[in-house]
Amino acid sequence: MKKIKSLVLASKLVPYISKYLKYFYISSIFMLLSSVALLPIPLIIQYILNNVIPKYELSILPILLISIIILYIVKSISTTLSRYYFSLFDQKSLLNIRKSLIQKVLHLPMEYFDNADTGYIMARIDEANKIGSFFSVTMSNIVIGALETIFTIVMMFTVNIYLTLLVFVFIPFLIWISTAASKSIRNTSKRLLEQNALVSKDMQRVISGVSLIKTVGSEDREVKSIHNQMAKASQTSIKQSLRMNISTEGLAFVNNALSVAVLGLATWLITKRFFTVGTYVAYTSYVSRLTSNINLLGTTGYSMQSAYSALERVIELEMLTTEDDSQRTVHIDKIKGNIMFDHVSFCYNGSAHPVLNGMAFNIKQGSHIVIMGPNGAGKSTIFKLILALYKPQKGVIKIDGIDLNLIHLSDIRNRIGLIGQMSIMFNDTLRNNLCYAAADVSEEFFNQVMKETHVDKIADNLPYGYDTPIGEHGVRLSGGQIQRIAIARTLLCKPDVLLLDEPTKFLDVEAKKELLSLIKQRFKDKTCIMVTHNKDDIAGWEEVWEIRDGNIITTNISL
Structure with missing residues (x-):
């Protein structure tokens, strides 16, 4: 991606924060008050040293001291309120960014997930947390420090x-050190974020595959691999820390040199009676405030580089192309079940050979079709194209005579059910997994489907029935139980078309017969397409098609 310029990058935040700018404006008012609250204090001290002490005007001293205390109180209250409203701005804006990013990722096309590991994607999403520095107390401190710097220079x-x-002779050196270090730290921060994302990717791979790792005894090899990746991130972090320390010490050296120079000139002015000790004390207070704010802006600015780098990477995700629903103008409430492939060709990204090569077929409403063929022939790809998870490079797919590219994605996926060979289970209760896509299902229909699929027997053997957590990926269940649950989950959605991808893979002989019988009964007037390698499953189906080399080579075989 081309480098995004700073102002353009910052403008990308506007849609996320615009609703909460009122908190920012209120915070800014208190920031301004906080910035000017302490400015009179050095002048009050100057007056005490130059007038009250030499002239013994002690009657006015209590008023001056109380004034200083009041100014400190104003400073504390305004700073507290400023940070409170900035915190509201921070949390609400960051929550909106996180929501938008998750929404964006979930609407990315399947090609993105084919080429990115789960751990890497999760790390990229988590990088949004680092953007919080733009809206945090840290940013509030930067704004207050910048305002104080301006007012201090005026004083x-x-x-x-x-x-x-x-003093202005030294300021360019301070700015140069901060600017040079910021650029270097930003580049290092971006590299560190990428390296940490790769570590997360490896960690996710290892944890998800821990059973295989233990089975083959490769723990030490995996530890070494992850250690090497973490070592790279560690080295980058050390370099980043070193650069920050060098620049911080550079700023401190220039500030110290500035103090010495001010002391020298002030001493000369005092001896020539152009200056008083009280004025010197007041002035050094302003110099101290100026240098501390410049140091704050410099060192805090360094830490903000990580947030800036994270923002660049988050915007990169936001700029990715999602599944485009804007051109899909057709809404459908029901699918009759007519499916046509008109010379469809499809090739996965990164593959040199097409999976489907000019495939053409026409499935009529209510047909029960079996598709067989060797692994990699494109059987499952047909289902993915019907569900609009991918788009063909050539040809047209029609549902009930309507171009699939014109139908809203949610309408397609809500009305077509898929029972896959690898069923996804969430680390949640059995009931929530069953009702994941049918939250409003009636209790009567729920119990009916549970009985038909024998999931009720699975629930009876769990300690809390349907309210029992089944573990990540359904780890507390057998493969056959998971498949039964997946089948029941699909039936609860009442799909108009049913796609079955090796649905009997983990079922025993009796369970296979029960499933196929249930499907024929429930979907006798609806279109059903089954992909299988098992010839025992095809008895009683209307037609069997064989697919080879990306085409249907055998059709209309009556059983």
Whole structure:
């Protein structure tokens, strides 16, 4: 991706924060008050040293001291309120960004997930948390520090123009150190984020495959592999820390040199009676405030580079192309079940050979079709294209005579049910897994489907019945039980068309017969397409098609 310029990048945040700018404006008012609250104090101290002490005007001293205390109280209250409203702005904006990012990722096309590991994607999403620095107390401190710097410089010119001109000789060096370090730290931060994402990818791979790792005894090899990846991230982090320390010490050295220079010139001015000790004390207070704010802006700016790098990477995700639903203008409430492939060709990204090569067929409403063929022939790909998970490079797919590219994705996927060979189970209760796509199902229909699929017997053997957590990927269940649950979950959705991808893979002989009988009964007037390798499953189906080399080579075989 081309490098995004700073202003353009910052503008990308506007849609996420616009609703919460009122909190920012309120916070800004208190920031301004906080910035100016302490500015009079050095002048009050100057007056005490130059007038109250030499002239013994002690009657006015209590008023001056109380004034200083009041200014400190105003500073504390305004800073507290500023940070409170900035915190509201921070959390609400960041929550909106996270929601948008998750929504974006879930609407990315399947090609993206084919080429990215789960751990890597999760790490990229988690990087949104680092953007919070833009809206946090840290940013509030930067804004307050910047305002205080401006007001302090104005006061310094008011106190003594010559000393202030001397200070300005040193400011370019401070700016140069901060700018040079920021650029380097930003590049390092971006590289560190990528390396940490790769570590997360490897960790996810290892944890998800822990049973295989233990089975083949490859624990030490995996530890070494992850250690090497973490070592790269560690080295990058060390370099980043070193650069931050060098720049911080550079700023400190220039500040110390500035203090020495101010001391020297002020001493000369005092001896020539152009300056008083009280004025010197007041001025050094302003210089101290100026240098501390510049240091704050510099060092905090370094830490903000990680947030800036994270923002760049989050915007990269936001700029990815999602599944385009804007051109899909047709809504359908029901699918009759007529499915046509008109010379469809499809090739997965990164593959040199097409999976489907000019495939053409026409499935009529209510047909029960079996598709057989060797592994990699394209059987499951047909289902993915019907569900619009992928788009063919050539040809047209029609549902009930309507171009699939014109039908809203949700309408397609809500009305077509898929029972896959690898069923996804979430780390949730059995009931929530069953009702994942049918949250409003009636209790009567739910119990009916559970009985027909014998999932009720599975629930009876669990400690809390349907409210029992089944573990990540259904780890507390057998393969056959998971497949029964997946079948029941699909039936609860009442699909108009049923796609079955090796549905009997984990079932015993009796369970296979029960499933196929149930499907024929429930979907006798609806279109059903089954992919299988098992010839025992095809008895009683209307037609068997054989697919080879991306085409249907045998059709209309009556059984």
